[in-house]
Every structure is written in C-alpha cells, then in structure tokens.
Amino acid sequence: MATPADTPAGTRAETEDAPAAPEAVTLLLVRHGMTDSTGPRLAGRAPGVHLNDNGRIQAAHLAGRLEGLAPAALVSSPLERCQETAEAVSERLGTPVTTDERFVECDYGSWTGRSLTDLAAEPLWRVVQDHPSAARFPGGEALATTSARAVEAVRDWNGRLLEQAAPGTAPPVYVVCSHGDVIKAIIADALGLHLDLFQRLRVDPCSVTSITYTRTRPFLNKLNDTGEPLAGALPTAAEAKGDAAVGGGAGQAHRTG
Secondary structure, eight states, rough: OOOOGGSSHHHHEEEESSSOOOOEEEEEEEEEEOBBTTTTTTOOTTOOOBHHHHHHHHHHHHHHHHHHHSSEEEESSSSSSHHHHHHHHHHHHHEEEOOGGGGGGOGGGGGOOHHHHHHTTTTHHHHHHGGGOOOBBBBBBBBBHHHHHHHHHHHHHHHHHHHHSOTTTTEEEHHHHHHHOHHHHHHHHHHTTOOOGGGOOOOTTTEEEEEOSSSOOOEEEEEESSOGGGGGGGTTTGGGOOOOTTTTOOSSTOOOO
C-alpha cells in the first residue's frame, strides 16, 4: 500500500516544505569619501585623485557602520578614490573588492578637472541641470549612457547573486562603491524617476543608500545616510540656490565621519 509520502499529495507536501530560494537582493550604494577635488572641481575620470585625510576618516567611519554585515560581494569603480573607500570596508568586513568598470564615473570629457564655478557659465550647464537625459559632455559621455550601463550592472549583479544564493539562506546583500551621478542614476531607476529628475537627489561622500530589489518592485530603505545628526543633512549654501552639484558635490565638507 502506498504511504502518504508516495502519493502525489505527499510529494506536493514535501515540495512545499522544502527551503525556498531567496527572491530578493539588497544593494548598498556607497559613494567614495572626500578628495581635494570633491566639490570645487569635477574630477571625473582623471587619474591620481585619492582620498584626502578627511576622506580616509570618512571611509573608516563608513566601514565601522557596515560592521556585522557579510556582503555577498563588495564591488567598486576602478578609480582610486572608490578603490580606497572600498578597501577600508574590505579590511573591516573581510570581503574582497571586485572591480566593475560599469560603475566608473561618468566621462565628463573636456569638463574634467574644471571648477564648477566656471562650468556653471557654460550653455550645457542648464541642460545638465534641467534636461540631463539630453546632456552629452563634450568629448565625453552622455548621462543617459552612464545611467544605462550602471543600471545594467545592477541588474546583472542582482541576478548573479540570486542564482548563487542557496535555498533557505537569507536574501543576499552586496555593496557597490561608486560616484555621485552614477549612484543618483541607479536610485532614479529604482524609484521609477525619469533621468531628467535625478538632479533632485543628493548623494554625499561616504553616504549609504539601501535598495532592496524584489520580484515585483524595488524598495528604497535608506537614502544618502551618513550616520550624522539631522543638522548635518541640511542643504549647503550652494544647494539652497537650486542647482545640483554636477558629480555629486562635497555635501557638508566639514564632516569627518
């Protein structure tokens, strides 16, 4: 005589009791720490831009805030300021850094290295501020291209980590260290915002933004979290004038952690 486990109903029960594979993945977006160029100049992809003393303190503080996590991956833009920020996290968490070129800074072309004050006088500045989806930097990259490659990278990592996750385990979490405009583009995509609205977002140095991607929709858990008191998140004098800082700006530049 067949036992309950041998029946189709029993088989279904065993399947229903089997551990389920995770269906969600959480991305922690981290912007690099301060450099001497962050804020006054558009560093872009210029080589040799390293964290300054303040940036190194910020990176160490960030690593401490992430302690206790076991990221499935720690991914970084190839540029030095991101690699150095990610290495501070790696040393604390024990997760190796993986470089992904798709999270590199926007190629600002001939705008690279110039001061934001000078750039604000360029005709293209208003396009970047008001209609960024149409902006292509002279000799460089379109912001729409930056957004597309970064979002595609997130989709790729989400799928890869979910495939690797074992049934019955917690949904994977991973960290990506990148740049202001790149992170803003990823957030805008998660919120269903048109790229022309991404300048409404603020992403400070060494801030953390948390997004959980599920089967149906992303959820924004935290945005631009620096672990500072609320007073430290008030707009800077430049931000209060209405224009967004191209590249992300320095935030509260006096912040040390």
